[in-house]
Amino acid sequence: MRDLKNIKNEFPLLRDSDIVYLDSGATSQKPKCVVDRIQRYYEKENANPNHGAYKLSIKTGEEVQEVREKVAKFINAKNAEEIIFTKNATEALNLVAQSYGMANLKKGDEIVLSIMEHHSNLVPWQQVALKKKAKINYLYIDKNFEIPESEIEKKITKNTKVVCVLSVSNVLGTHNNIEKIAKKAHSVGAIVVADLTQGVAHVPFDVQKTDVDFAGFSAHKMYGPLGVGVLYGKRELLEKMDPFLMGGSMVEYVYEQKTTFAELPKKFEAGTQNLAGIIGFGAAIDFMNEIGYKAITKKEAELSKYALACLKKLSFVEIYATKNNPAVISFNVKNIHPHDVASLLDAKKICIRAGNHCAQPLLRFLNLDSTLRISFGVYNTKEDIDALVKALVEIYDKFKKYIKE
Numbered sequence: 001m002r003d004l005k006n007i008k009n010e011f012p013l014l015r016d017s018d019i020v021y022l023d024s025g026a027t028s029q030k031p032k033c034v035v036d037r038i039q040r041y042y043e044k045e046n047a048n049p050n051h052g053a054y055k056l057s058i059k060t061g062e063e064v065q066e067v068r069e070k071v072a073k074f075i076n077a078k079n080a081e082e083i084i085f086t087k088n089a090t091e092a093l094n095l096v097a098q099s100y101g102m103a104n105l106k107k108g109d110e111i112v113l114s115i116m117e118h119h120s121n122l123v124p125w126q127q128v129a130l131k132k133k134a135k136i137n138y139l140y141i142d143k144n145f146e147i148p149e150s151e152i153e154k155k156i157t158k159n160t161k162v163v164c165v166l167s168v169s170n171v172l173g174t175h176n177n178i179e180k181i182a183k184k185a186h187s188v189g190a191i192v193v194a195d196l197t198q199g200v201a202h203v204p205f206d207v208q209k210t211d212v213d214f215a216g217f218s219a220h221k222m223y224g225p226l227g228v229g230v231l232y233g234k235r236e237l238l239e240k241m242d243p244f245l246m247g248g249s250m251v252e253y254v255y256e257q258k259t260t261f262a263e264l265p266k267k268f269e270a271g272t273q274n275l276a277g278i279i280g281f282g283a284a285i286d287f288m289n290e291i292g293y294k295a296i297t298k299k300e301a302e303l304s305k306y307a308l309a310c311l312k313k314l315s316f317v318e319i320y321a322t323k324n325n326p327a328v329i330s331f332n333v334k335n336i337h338p339h340d341v342a343s344l345l346d347a348k349k350i351c352i353r354a355g356n357h358c359a360q361p362l363l364r365f366l367n368l369d370s371t372l373r374i375s376f377g378v379y380n381t382k383e384d385i386d387a388l389v390k391a392l393v394e395i396y397d398k399f400k401k402y403i404k405e
């Protein structure tokens with residue numbers, strides 16, 4: 001087991017600098033064990049597993065398969081063939097829209113999206129809807145930034161064919177009850193596409209218990225490297241779907257005029273994969289497992305409670321976050337543009353995000369253009385939040401005289 005006490009020391013970028021990093025929702029920092037594993041791969045193991053008949057090549061293939069099994073276990077997939085490696089969550093979610101959506105939707109069908117969806121699980125479905133003349137309906141949120149049951153009951157109907165929902169909102173921190181949404185979706189014969197990208201670094205997700213049909217996420221938000229994503233899909237659905245990308249590695253036989261495709265998961269993994277990244281991702285999963293979700297959830301719940309309490313004390317701050325353990329908290333400083341605040345914080349070595357967070361429909365729904373956003377990782381401390389609060393007070397004090405209320 002890994003102790004969370006001195007965990008910051010395991011992250012070279014944080015250990016060797018005095019920055020306060022509160023932007024893990026954009027990408028998490030990488031522990032040394034992950035960086036070392038990638039370095040070791042390139043220094044001692046590098047080979048392409050595609051049809052290589054030599055030991056080095058076979059070993060890389062075996063390592064990738066091991067990581068696939070680790071990922072399957074991590075989200076409780078029935079088997080490793082249901083895990084497809086992609087370059088990120090966005091590609092995973094596009095794969096579903098293109099391969100499942102384009103083949104299965106027709107005029108008049110309905111796609112239900114939560115208004116909280118990141119553009120990655122929204123724009124691909126808009127394109128499907130436009131091409132197939134299907135309709136998009138949204139699950140709107142209430143004043144607590146949660147999807148009320150009445151929305152689920154009203155919007156998911158016998159015309160619904162696909163329901164897309166994220167496990168945790170990357171803007172509001174809302175944890176959605178995907179199990180309940182999936183139950184309703186399945187009762188009308190629709191499939192569920194879950195976006196776990198913001199959730200899986202913070203809370204466990206069980207694809208069998210929730211019974212989602214597809215799920216996508218990125219390694220880089222869970223202490224793993226950039227350039228690796230995961231698509232989980234139920235085997236019976238993946239088997240019926242056409243490949244998304246064509247080329248090497250995903251074929252069985254190629255003739256002059258036609259091709260037969262490889263079995264799962266290869267059918268969806270065209271070309272050479274980011275092998276070092278996948279193997280580094282395996283080290284990131286080990287890292288998370290060694291800490292354990294229980295400890296991660298406990299620490300981050302304490303942090304978010306503390307951050308919410310501190311921010312609430314600032315009369316010049318408006319908060320947009322669920323009350324229930326948000327790992328992500330959006331807020332604004334009254335009368336100062338979020339980009340200005342973020343730049344001023346940067347000058348104080350505090351990294352936080354400002355913008356629309358790739359969730360423009362949500363921000364429009366909330367009547368906002370952009371927000372500031374803090375998000376936590378296992379390395380964050382109460383001192384990080386104290387530094388943020390102190391800096392916000394200083395910034396506001398400096399600006400106060402120019403502000404007309």
Ligand SMILES: Cc1ncc(COP(=O)(O)O)c(C=O)c1O
Pocket residue numbers: 025026088089090091118120121166168169170195197198218358
């Ligand atoms: C909820 C959510 N979904 C999808 C994505 C897209 O992830 P990626 O850019 O790694 O594909 C993000 C990234 O911020 C996200 O927060």
